[in-house]
Amino acid sequence: MSELLPPELLRLLLLAAALATLAMLVTLLAQRTTRRRRERRRAELDAIHRRLVLESTIAEDDELPALLDRVRGLDDASRAHIGRSVFMMLQDVTGEAADRLRQVAAASGLAPRVTAAARHRSAVRRADAAEALGRLAPEGALELLLALAEDRDPEVRTVAVRALGEFEHEAAVARVVRALAEDSGVPSTVAATALLQQGGAASDRVRLALRDPDAGIRRGAARIAGLLQVPGSADELVALLHDDHESVRLAAMRSLERMPVREALEPLVGIALAGGTTGEAAARTIASMPSEWSAPALDALDGAEPGVRRAAGLKRREAAA
Amino acid sequence: MSWLHDVLEAVFAVLAWPSAIYFIVANTSMLVLILVASRHFARYLRRSEHRGEDAMAGSPVSLGVTVIVPAYNEGAVILTSVRSMLDLRYPDHEVIVVNDGSADETMALLKEEFALVEDDRDLPGRIPVRGRLRGVWRAPEGAVPLVVVDKENSGRSDSVNAALDLASKELVVMVDADSILEPDALLSVSKPFADDPDRVVATGGVVRIVNNSRVLGGRIVELRMPKQLITRIQVVEYLRAFLLGRTAWSDLNALILISGAFGMFRRDVLVELGGLDPDSIGEDFELVMRIQRWIRDGHREARVRFVAEPVSWTEAPSTLKVLARQRRRWHRGLWEVLWKFRGMLLNPRYGRVGMLALPYYWLFELLAPLIELVGIVIVVLGLLVGAVDPVAALLLLLVSYGYGTIVTLAAVVVEEASFHRYERWRDLAAVLWAVLAESLGYRQLTAIWRIQGWWAALTGRKQVWGEMTRTGFAGATASGSIASGQAERGD
Numbered sequence: 001m002s003e004l005l006p007p008e009l010l011r012l013l014l015l016a017a018a019l020a021t022l023a024m025l026v027t028l029l030a031q032r033t034t035r036r037r038r039e040r041r042r043a044e045l046d047a048i049h050r051r052l053v054l055e056s057t058i059a060e061d062d063e064l065p066a067l068l069d070r071v072r073g074l075d076d077a078s079r080a081h082i083g084r085s086v087f088m089m090l091q092d093v094t095g096e097a098a099d100r101l102r103q104v105a106a107a108s109g110l111a112p113r114v115t116a117a118a119r120h121r122s123a124v125r126r127a128d129a130a131e132a133l134g135r136l137a138p139e140g141a142l143e144l145l146l147a148l149a150e151d152r153d154p155e156v157r158t159v160a161v162r163a164l165g166e167f168e169h170e171a172a173v174a175r176v177v178r179a180l181a182e183d184s185g186v187p188s189t190v191a192a193t194a195l196l197q198q199g200g201a202a203s204d205r206v207r208l209a210l211r212d213p214d215a216g217i218r219r220g221a222a223r224i225a226g227l228l229q230v231p232g233s234a235d236e237l238v239a240l241l242h243d244d245h246e247s248v249r250l251a252a253m254r255s256l257e258r259m260p261v262r263e264a265l266e267p268l269v270g271i272a273l274a275g276g277t278t279g280e281a282a283a284r285t286i287a288s289m290p291s292e293w294s295a296p297a298l299d300a301l302d303g304a305e306p307g308v309r310r311a312a313g314l315k316r317r318e319a320a321a
Numbered sequence: 322m323s324w325l326h327d328v329l330e331a332v333f334a335v336l337a338w339p340s341a342i343y344f345i346v347a348n349t350s351m352l353v354l355i356l357v358a359s360r361h362f363a364r365y366l367r368r369s370e371h372r373g374e375d376a377m378a379g380s381p382v383s384l385g386v387t388v389i390v391p392a393y394n395e396g397a398v399i400l401t402s403v404r405s406m407l408d409l410r411y412p413d414h415e416v417i418v419v420n421d422g423s424a425d426e427t428m429a430l431l432k433e434e435f436a437l438v439e440d441d442r443d444l445p446g447r448i449p450v451r452g453r454l455r456g457v458w459r460a461p462e463g464a465v466p467l468v469v470v471d472k473e474n475s476g477r478s479d480s481v482n483a484a485l486d487l488a489s490k491e492l493v494v495m496v497d498a499d500s501i502l503e504p505d506a507l508l509s510v511s512k513p514f515a516d517d518p519d520r521v522v523a524t525g526g527v528v529r530i531v532n533n534s535r536v537l538g539g540r541i542v543e544l545r546m547p548k549q550l551i552t553r554i555q556v557v558e559y560l561r562a563f564l565l566g567r568t569a570w571s572d573l574n575a576l577i578l579i580s581g582a583f584g585m586f587r588r589d590v591l592v593e594l595g596g597l598d599p600d601s602i603g604e605d606f607e608l609v610m611r612i613q614r615w616i617r618d619g620h621r622e623a624r625v626r627f628v629a630e631p632v633s634w635t636e637a638p639s640t641l642k643v644l645a646r647q648r649r650r651w652h653r654g655l656w657e658v659l660w661k662f663r664g665m666l667l668n669p670r671y672g673r674v675g676m677l678a679l680p681y682y683w684l685f686e687l688l689a690p691l692i693e694l695v696g697i698v699i700v701v702l703g704l705l706v707g708a709v710d711p712v713a714a715l716l717l718l719l720v721s722y723g724y725g726t727i728v729t730l731a732a733v734v735v736e737e738a739s740f741h742r743y744e745r746w747r748d749l750a751a752v753l754w755a756v757l758a759e760s761l762g763y764r765q766l767t768a769i770w771r772i773q774g775w776w777a778a779l780t781g782r783k784q785v786w787g788e789m790t791r792t793g794f795a796g797a798t799a800s801g802s803i804a805s806g807q808a809e810r811g812d
Binding site: 007010013014017020021024025027028031032035091124127128130131132155158159162165187188189190192193196223224227277280284305306307309310311313314315316317 | 367370371373377380381382383384441442444447487489515517518715719724730731733734737738741749
């Protein structure tokens, strides 16, 4: 073997290995040192500005302008740090405090940066911008988000639809409902969650969506109709128990657990007796209904398969005996 | 001894270059996997500001999750474990504990702590369970979403199957009772299902080692490197093979192994496949292989994904005896599963699983200890009798252990750039020492144990789990003083 391997080549290999090892060790140390320095700097800025941000959050109306002026008067690094801190805080803060924080973010100059990022050529930056637009809600955010919801990149569309959940405007609701469609590229849970956030403002659209030709839209609407207690949707939900798509039927059952309808019992018993996962879901829905309605239906499930009986809360035969 | 000299010289002449090439390809393959994983991490971390897990955390439309916790003699940890599982941040999850015929107070503790009442509802019986059920218990209505199955001892897989039969949510996650899940673990590991509900059928979360870290109330409050060198080396192994390797396989859409200590599955798929195979030693591996075959045979557009961020922490063996037993079992499981699914090997019908992942596992996982040990024996004997050129021996050393060490170091660099879990300088030093020490005896020892496990499988010897004792996490440092058993199930 050594005949085929000149000593020079071996030396070269050893040298390469040593250099690679050294390079990686240096990289390790550099990464850690840089990160620590950055964290230290953040902690320092936090210590300096935390009080100002918190004071702004709880300030009286007449005190706020002065505090915001103080934010505007800070250097670039401090304002960037405050903008970032506020952005993170808005994830957990709601109500009046969140409105104040948004004003602090505006004073820190975050809004123009976010607006510019919404048109960035990088999809990741556009998605970041969509997230920030939802949280900060600066002027013109709705229009930008509606545009981002049509982005060519599905990731950007997803974040934009999620962010639209912060807006109760008719256009926002309509766009989110469209995002429930099977080919929208937006996960249905994201769109459904956004509609839930829009709350009562979405009710009319959700009721109409229960009849949409797209199965994805029907499924999403059926899933949240019960959670939103959409007025006038009960009959539609009962009708959806006969939908061609199993996922739509399952979604309708989940909603009927929260909006019990007596007319649903008959089709639900039929589905439950057919068994399987859908049968179990039907049994759960029956069991969740008022006992004075569900008692005869539960009796009808006595001969159902064990999984269905369990879902309906029926006792084991030996236990019942 | 001239005959030995001649034989070794001839053998070395034939095997030297193939061996060198083997190790170069093996280490280069691992390096490629690490690079693929690092690219994945870079993409993942760049998206940290808009992943939206918090938005989903409170969403009632999230898919429900059943957390399955098989427990055998887990009295020391069971209450902390169940409480921490119930406290996981997720909008809709239930916990099913299966007491697998424990001889200790596991069942009594659960009954008392959660005031369990008998659950006399019907049993679905969708999945065959071998162990006789003694009873099903549940927390009182309106309390916590907890079900406890009490059954005769029949092993972990059978226990999981018993829980699977009673699971009522769309997704199920299997977690070992001695594992610690991070609070957001369910949110993260279920995210691929939420993002792609029609295609994702299984996800695996990363498993890391908890030994010597401070644990309070089932949560890690201070992460530290383990004290013992063999456990430190396992940290590096887990990092390279589990975190980076599996991330890369997932990216390549060829993930064939999800850790049983933390894997999430679509319940309907598991029920259709009949649950875990109670006769398999590598039941987790076997299950994922069955899923992959089910996907390809049915021409299904389904995916198995690995998620690097949510972490399940587990105690790793801290003694050679326990480690040896674990590695024998792992390799035995590897062989049995690879052999069972040999029809998928190099079969284009199974796509990247058949053409890429399985050849890799056969060549660089199953055969590696054999090739390594044969190489060591020939080189050492050859050097002793002067049949092997020292320069050639040095070259083999370089391409096998030297290159391997560099690859492992690359894995550490990627970890430092991405998740950097070990923040203390002394922990970094411990990691670097472990990287170096892995090749100085540890690898050779594990190679011997792996061969023993393989041999045991070939000769049909019965697998023995051994006794297990546990110190528990509550209010203390995870000492890693497990004698055997569950810690071996880290993967």
